[in-house]
Every structure is written in structure tokens, then in C-alpha cells.
Amino acid sequence: MEAFHNLLIGFSVANQPVNLLFCFVGVLMGTLVGVLPGLGPAGALAMLLPLTYHMPLTAAIIMMAGIYYGAIYGGAITSILMNIPGEANTVVTCLDGHPMAKNGRAGPALGMSAFAAFIAGTFGIIAVTVVAKPLALFALEFGSPEYFGLCFLGLTFAIYISSSATKAFITAAFGLILSSVGMDTIEGSPRFTFNIIQLWDGIDMVSVAMGLFGVAEVLEGIEEAAMPAMTARIQSLFPTLSDWARCKWAIVRGTLVGFLIGILPGGHPATASFLSYGLEKRVAKEPERFGKGAIEGVAGPEAASNSASAGGFIPLFLLGIPSNVVLALIFGALMIHGMRPGPQTLSANPDLFWGVLCSMYIGNAMLLVLNLPLIPMWVKVLKVPNSILFPLILLFCIIGAYSLKNSAFDVMVMMLFGLLGYAFRKFGYEAAPLILAFVLGPMVETNLRQSLLLSHGSPLIFFTRPISAIFVSLVILLIILAIVPYFRRSRKEETHKEQEVAE
């Protein structure tokens, strides 16, 4: 009954005209961003963060959430039509979506992608409704050691699933250092300011994000060749009855997998989509169909990534832990508005939490109803040349960075981080762990220092409290799992060489 009451609150907030408008703007922009390979919801959110200063908080978060799941859908369009993944979580959609398009079934692929996302999104919201209250009550038991453990676990898990865990640990640790630039909140002394007065307030997250994702993307894009032409023809967008018969359980499994991944600190829709694809291939009666146009290979991963995106709002709002870089930017927007998400969010800001949740349901419906007919328009967007698109992206980033504090210094910071982001890409480092660590850094540090103050310097406090002990043990386990392959590979090579010498 309480859940029903909460949903009523949520829908009453989400259905306010201004929130409906921003929801529509969000899903439209999200789809646009998803269609354009490279820019990504992180870059789009980074560019829009300054604009959220002037918006009501709920509307701002609704719009940003719309961009997030809209981009997931938009990414599927280029994956299916052009075999170019628009986003990380639509990489898997290329595997079977594009072969379907080549076989003249682009329409059903696109349609099933949208329907699967809608169904999964609906389930995700219902599941959040059920899980939210118990989780919030559980999180009230958390003290500084638990929060330190959870933040660090979220960070470590997100690092562990990166393509190179050691490189990701390095960039994350660098992000933690960058987060400490400015005045120390406990001692009040400046750190790493190098006598630059603008650094006393710290480095602005928006400049960092726009640089690492927006500017760096443009710099890398300058080098790349022109995009291949779109040749797939789109006929009917509706899957057939036999398509539905094949996909019904794939959607159910994808939804469950996605939600479970999404609610974990560090869970990412991309991880969910990969897991779902692997699962569908494993349980399929004819696994040889996968990679050649199996519609389950589109439905399952799309359901998983959408469900994960809904689930990710649970740790964000109720624990104050963003699971991935996009949610970290939404977390940043909440902090900009002076709101600190945590277990008290449900009681202190029910309108915000339930309003955003219900707006996601409405947004999913908008994606289904509006975006399917707009596919030809999105296809046209793909034809805008980079020579026009890139300068416009840079202009938007510049205005966004300048408007933070009306300072050219923030624009310079953004450009320098753009250079850093570009260098990262050249040297094979990922920027996402850096921004995640940058956002979580203050929380990690504060809780670490408070815990040590409580325990008079004994690090055993993290192991004597049960919840904290579980989190910290998992962190240690993940670090070991990340490092062991390096040593195992070295030992195998030495053994192989010894055998060669013996022969």
C-alpha cells in the first residue's frame, strides 16, 4: 500500500508540465547524443551541468536521467543501422542487430530494441519501488567505516571491470588526488594550490568532465576517417509474433540480470548488456544463430542495459554512491543544488526520488512512442559532418565551463583536462575511473579520516564492524583478482621458456 502511495506521489510530480517538458527534452537529447557515436551521455551531461544551476532540482535530475536512458536507446540505432556502437552498452547490439539490418530486418531490430527497453524499464521501476525502503533502512545503520568501505568498493568494482584494471587503478588514484586539491575541509589548509588563488576552491568537476569527455572526444575525432554511409533500409518497425515468442524469456532474463548489476555499487549498463548476451547465447537452443541476426541477441542486452540504468539510481539516491560516471555527474548536479543523497533522501526528499523514478517510466514511454517514428530524422543527423559538429561541441563546452564562475580559468582547466583525456586515449587509459574517483574522493577521504579518528588510528575498525568488513574484504579480493593475472602470465611464460631450453 505504501509503495502504491509513493508511486502516486511520484506520478503527480512527474506529470507536472515543467517536468514533462524536461523529461521530453532529456530523452530527445539523450537519443541524439546516443545516435552520435563518441559524444556519450557523460559528455552531454557534463556540457549541460552548468545549465542545471538555473533549473529546479527535480526538473534538472529528470532531464539528466532522460539523457542517460535516452542515450542507451539512441546508441542502439547506430549499432543496428551502421554497426557503430553509439555507446558502450550498445556494443553487443552490433553483433546481432547489424546482421538483422543487413538481412532486411532493421525495422524489427529497432522496434524490439525499443520494446525490450520499455518493458525492462517498467520492471526496473517496480523493483526499485519494492527495494527502496528496506535498503534505505539498512543504509541508516551505516557509519563512517561502512561508507568508506562502500565508496571504495564501488570505485574498485568499477575499476575491476575496466579493460585494464591496473591502468584504471592508476587513473582512479589520480582522481582521488585531484579531488583533494583546494582547502582541506578538516584542517582548513590549502593543498596542491601552487599559489593559484582560483584553486583554493578546488578543481570544478564540470570542467574536468567536459574536458575529459567532450574536448578529448573532439581531439580524438579529428584523427578518425569519415563515417561509413548508412545503407540499411527500414521498413516495418514492429517485430512479428515469432520474434516475440523468441524474445519473451530473453527480455525477462535480461531485465533481471540488468537490475541486479545496476543496484550494485560499480554496476554499469554495459556490463549488464555483455552478461545478458553471454547468457542468451548459453541458454539458446541454437547458439550458432548468434552473431548472424538472432533477435534475442538484441532484446536481452537492450533489456539488461535499460534495467541496469533504472537500478543504478538506488545506490545513487539511497546510499549516495554513484555506480558509474554518468550517475557521478548526476550526483554532481545534486551536490551543486546543495542536496546530499543518502538514506535520508526517501524521507527528506520523497518528491525528488519518486518523481525522478516515475519520470523514467514516462520517459521510456516517450522513447517508444516518439523515437520510433523519428528514426529517419536520427539517421539524417548522422550525416552532419564532423567539421561542423566538433566546433559546435567545443563552443558548447566553452560556454558551459565559463558560466561556472564567469572565469576564463575554468575554460583553461577544461582545455588542460581535454589534453589529458586525449593523452589517456593515446596511451590506453580510461577517463571514467578518474571522474568517478574525483566525485567520490571527498566522501572517501572524510569517512576514512573520521573512522581513524574514531578508532584512535587503528585500521582494524574496518574489519571489526561486520558490514564494513564485508566491503573492505571484497575490495581486497577485487584488487588481488586484478593483479594475479599479471603474475600468472609471467610465470607461464617462464615455465614455457624453461621447457624450451630443456628440449
Next chain:
Amino acid sequence: MYRRNLVGCLVWLATSIYVCYLSLKIGFGTFGTPGAGFFPFWASVMIGVFALIHLMHVLQEKKRTKAEDSSKGVEWKKTLCVIVSLLLYPLLLPTLGYLITTFLLLGFLFLILGEAKRFWLKGIGALAVTLISFLVFYVLLDVRLPIGVFGF
């Protein structure tokens, strides 16, 4: 990629040592009363440790593959020009103001990123985008874009 990985590891090791030094200078404190340098110190130790692990892996990979870097033919000149223009932009912005600096930047980018023809069209395009963005953000959205020494 070997050379890039090696350079990357060495840069991170140097960063780790430097930040450790700065953190100790700020004040490590004790475990019971952690100072301002406590947290960045351990973060920089983390960088150093993982950089060393990665360095060992890179050196092992070199022994195994004996592969040399083969940089694909990237347009370094174009990218470098864009980088220089982006770094100059915030330096010129307070002096020349938003309109002039942005027009110069956009004109340069349209020229260098597009095909080498119809320069006049690109100039007009840069001017139009600059003016429209000024109208939208400065006039309509009240974003205080900088006015330069020329008064506009």
C-alpha cells in the same frame, strides 16, 4: 604500444614520487590524527604501486613479443593546431572578449577541420554561430560572457 606503456609507467611513477613529497610537506599527521597530506599520500602510493606492477608487465610483454610501436598515420599537424588554438583561447578571452575570440576560434576550426575551399562561407558561418550563441547565452540566458578591451 610498448613504448607508450613504458612512458606512461615512468610518468606515473614520477607523479607518485612528487605527490608523495608534496603530501609529506603538507603534513601527514598520524594514523590517529590524519593530517591534510594523509589521504593524497596513500593515493599517490597507490599510483606508484600499480605503475610498478604495470611496468613489470610491460617489460615482460616486450620480452615476449619484441613488438615495436607502429603509429598509424594520424593527422598530428591538424590535431596539434587544434590543441594550440584551444589553449590560446582562454588566454585571449579576457582581453579580446567573447565575440572576437570565439569568432577567431570557430573560423580557424571550420577552416582546418573542413575541406580547403569556400573560405568566405566558413567565415560567415563562424560569425553567424558566434552571434547566435551570444544572443542565446548572453542576452536570453543571462550568462555573463566576457566583454573585451574593445567594449564588445
